[in-house]
Amino acid sequence: MLYELLKTVHVLSIVLWVGGMLFAHFFLRPAVAALEPPVRLRLMHDVLGRFFQAVLVAALLTLGSGIWMLGRVAKQVVQSGGSFQMPLAWTVMATLGVLMVVIFMHIRFALFKRLRGAVNAADWSAAGAALQKIRRWVGVNLSLGVVVLVVTLLRQA
Numbered sequence: 001m002l003y004e005l006l007k008t009v010h011v012l013s014i015v016l017w018v019g020g021m022l023f024a025h026f027f028l029r030p031a032v033a034a035l036e037p038p039v040r041l042r043l044m045h046d047v048l049g050r051f052f053q054a055v056l057v058a059a060l061l062t063l064g065s066g067i068w069m070l071g072r073v074a075k076q077v078v079q080s081g082g083s084f085q086m087p088l089a090w091t092v093m094a095t096l097g098v099l100m101v102v103i104f105m106h107i108r109f110a111l112f113k114r115l116r117g118a119v120n121a122a123d124w125s126a127a128g129a130a131l132q133k134i135r136r137w138v139g140v141n142l143s144l145g146v147v148v149l150v151v152t153l154l155r156q157a
C-alpha cells in the first residue's frame with residue numbers, strides 16, 4: 001500500500017513538473033512574445049516564480065519517492081536471497097531524473113535569481129538574457145522528461 005502511495009505521489013509530481021514545462025514552453029511563451037519587454041518580463045518573472053516554487057516540492061518528492069521505491073524493491077530481493085539487478089528502464093529513469101533535478105536547481109537558484117535581480121533593477125536587456133537561458137534549460141529538462149516517460153512507460157511493451 002505504501003509503495004502504491006509513493007508511486008502515485010511520484011507520478012503526480014511528474015505530471016505537475018513536466019506538464020507545467022510543456023504549458024510554459026509551448027503555450028505561455030509564444031502568447032506573451034508580442035508584449036512590451038517590461039510587461040512581458042514582469043509577467044514571466046511572476047508566473048515562473050510561482051511555478052518554480054511548486055516544482056521545487058515536486059522535484060524533491062520525485063527524487064525522494066523514486067529512491068525510496070528503488071531501495072524497497074532492492075531490499076526485498078536481497079532479503080529473499082536474490083541479487084538485485086536494476087532494470088535498464090529504471091537506470092535510465094534514475095540517472096536522467098537526477099540530472100533533471102540538478103538542472104532545475106541551476107534554473108531556480110542561479111538563472112531565476114538573475115532574472116529576479118534584473119527585473120527588480122528594471123534592467124530589461126539583462127532580464128531578457130536570463131529568461132532566454134531559462135527557456136533553453138527548461139527545453140532541455142522537458143526533453144529529458146519526455147525521454148524518461150517514453151522509456152519507462154514502454155518498458156513492458
Ligand code: HEM
Nearest residue numbers: 011014062063066067069070093094097098145148149152
Ligand atoms: C529522480 C530519480 C528517479 C528515481 C530514483 C525513480 C525511480 C522510480 C521507481 C523505483 C519507480 C517504480 C517502478 C515500478 O514499480 O514499476 C518509478 C516509477 C515511475 N517513474 Fe520514476 N524515478 C525517478 C524519476 C522519474 C522521472 C524524472 C520521471 C518522468 C519524467 C519518472 C517517471 C516515472 C513513472 C511514469 C513511473 C510509473 C511507472 C509504472 O508504474 O509503469 N520517474 N520511478
